[in-house]
Amino acid sequence: MxxxxxxxxxxxxxxxxxxxxxxxxxxxxxKNHLGTSFNIEKSNGFREFLKKKNYN
Structure with missing residues (x-):
């Protein structure tokens, strides 16, 4: 990795x-509804988290 x-x-x-x-x-x-198309990295919540933590 x-x-x-x-x-x-x-x-x-x-x-x-x-x-x-x-x-x-x-x-x-x-996750249950989207199945394999779920991607946490593309979720609005994760993107907002990255901005809030200044990881971007």
């Missing part, structure tokens, strides 16, 4: 750990 992938994986874990229970439930519903 490349350094970029490791950084993204770390940020995804951080993002999920900071979610409220309602946000986690919404993510699970999105």
């Amino acid at each position: 490349s350094k970029l992938n490791k950084d993204i994986e770390k940020r995804i874990k951080e993002y999920v750990s900071e979610m409220t229970p309602i946000e986690r439930k919404a993510m699970e519903i999105a």
Whole structure:
């Protein structure tokens, strides 16, 4: 795994750990409804998280 992938994986874990229970439930519903087309990296919530943390 490349350094970029490791950084993204770390940020995804951080993002999920900071979610409220309602946000986690919404993510699970999105995963179930979208199936393989679900991509957390493209989600509005994750993009806002990156902006808020100045990761972009």
